[in-house]
Amino acid sequence: MDDETGVSGSLRETLKRHRSGSDSDGTLVLSDQEGYVGDTVTLKGRNFPADEEYEVVWNSTEGRWGVLEANEIVGPQYQPRTDTIATVRTDDSGEFDEEWTVPEDYGGAHRVQVQTGDGNVVARSEFSITPWFEIDRTEAPLGEAFTITGYGIGPNVVTNNYQVSWDNGNVGFMTGVMNRGTATAEIRAVGPPGEHVVQVWRNYKGVPYLQNNTQSPYGPVAGGRQSVWTVEVTEPDESPRTAWVDPLLDEQPMSVHYPELDDDDTEAQLEISPTSGQAGTTAFLTGTDFPPDTEVDLIWYRHEGHRVKGIPITPEPKPDVLPTVTTDDDGSFQVEVAVPREEGSTRPITAAVDGREVAVTGFMMQPSIETFAPVRGPVGTEIEIELSGIGWTIYENAPFFVYDNTPLGYVCGTAGDDKQGTVRAKLRAAGEPGYHFIDIYPSLFDMQEDQPEFDVRPHLSYLDNHPVRPLPALHMAFEVTEG
Structure with missing residues (x-):
């Protein structure tokens, strides 16, 4: 109903909100409505009160992987995020x-808001x-890598x-779940020497959608910027390395994968140094606050079971792997051990007194190439590969073999009693004739969410966007000789 001034109630409320600053009190226009990470954009404010200070706020999301017990991958998860990108003051004309430079962030639409000091938009x-x-x-x-970096992903x-293809073959996928939509992928320079084609594709199914740049409702990949390159592979100055692993990071074990202790009320403490490494690493186990002059059994644990067969994977003790030690008068000990071959991820180690486990630590087992033989031979030569440190957890359970940038298949890291943690293929x-390359990339064995489809595919952005831990890839070079 209109009041005696002829102003409707709804209009009065609108005017009230306007005067209180809860709705638009000015005009914000951007010099460009869309663009790329790294672009410079001018924020233009008009129709504001003179000589007033405001904050300009950028609305976006923060991404991570949903993971249960550092094992099961739920899928990408995103939460709202706001950043203040500028503090501005109006001139005498308001x-x-x-x-403003567009920051590294996820693709798609983002709200830009001008706010007062008390948060009113x-x-x-x-x-x-x-x-x-x-x-x-x-x-x-030949043998080195081209690095592709993506910005504004997701x-x-x-x-x-x-997805990234090499000479029209799909190598694997890259994603920007983490790092605010920025991801990197290394693509091996494989032979023969000469020109080759690298291309980036887009598709939630995990395989290239060939209408990306012709009939996709989402427009061309990269909005028309370059997404395909002709690259040249040259003859190397020296022979490639035979077998190597990406540089390993210093890591900590994950206590969620420890077994329960028989007695956790004691003061006993067990530590290991270093806390991560490959099979064969020399490590020191140190115990403190144990009973003095007492034997302590050190117990190594493996994770055993079979996910596909429905056998639960649980930590199982292997008491014959590590030594028994005796504490000194202060209840302390230190012993040097060689880390055995074993499946990857956290390897629990407990300390038992009189048959009761009273302290626990862990070693983060990292992958290594144990066997790659032979290293040369004619076409058809059988190549044997043995890996250790391949984990039982879903995020590291299925390393994917790629031969000359062509995906071949995966192996499984779940150990059995006869494997001693070694994966054989x-x-x-x-x-x-010439050098050919085997790259073994991390993948996701399974993911609870159906889309996008990341399952059992070479994950090329494994170093900066893999769930739980940045796993290393493994690499080998084989020389095909004349028959």
Whole structure:
């Protein structure tokens, strides 16, 4: 109903909100409504009160992987996030101009708001980030790598899964779940020497959608920026390395994978140094606050079971692996041990007194190449590969073999009693005479959410976007000789 002034109640409420600053009190216009990470945009404020200070706020999301007990992968999870990107003051005309560089962030639409000091939004606009990709070089010697970096990836289910192809073969996928939509992938420079084609594709199904750049409702990959490169592979100055693992990080074991102690009320403490490494690492086990002059049994644990067969995977003691020690008058000990071959992830170690486990620590087992033989031979040569330190957890359970940038298949890291933590595979040498490369990438064995489809595919952005831990890849070079 209109009041005696002729103003409706709804209009009065609108005017009231406007005067209180809870709705738009000014105008915010961006020089561009869409663009790329790294672009410079001008924020233009108009129609504000003169000589007033405001904060400009960027609305986005923060991404992570949903993981249960450092094992089961739920899928990508995103939460709202706000950042203050500028503090501005209007001039005598109630205006401001502020240059701003688009930060590394997820693709898609983002709200940009002007707020008063007490948080009232007085103007708003929107900016959309378009994903794009760059390659570090277009020429590399045989065996080295081209690095592709993607910006503005995700979080939309369609735009958080990009695939990389080499000579029209799908190598694997890269995603920007973490690191605010930025991801990197290394693609091996494989033979023969000469020109090759690298291309980035997009599809939530995890395989290239060939209409990306012709009929996709989401527009071309990278919004029209370059997403395909002709690169040149050159003859190397020296022979490639035979077998190597990515640089390993210093890691800590995960207590969620420890067994329960028989008695956790004691003061006894057990520590290991270093806390991570490969099979064969020399480590020191140190115990303190144990009973003095007492024998202590050190017990190594493996995780045993079979996920596919429905046998639960649980930590099982292996008491014959580590020594029994005797504490000194202060109840302390230190012993040097060689870390055995075993499956990867956290290897629990307990200390038992009179048959009761009273202290626990752990060693983060990292992957290593135990056998790669032979290293040369004619086409058809059977190549034997043995790996250790491949974990039982879903995020590291299925390392994927790629031969000359062509995916071949995966192995399983769940150990059995006869394996001693070693994963074995055999494959045949193929290709023209010269060097050929086997790259073993992390993958996700299973994911609870159906989309996007990340399951059992080479994860090329494993170093900066893999769940739980940045796992290393493993690499080998085989020389095919004349028959």
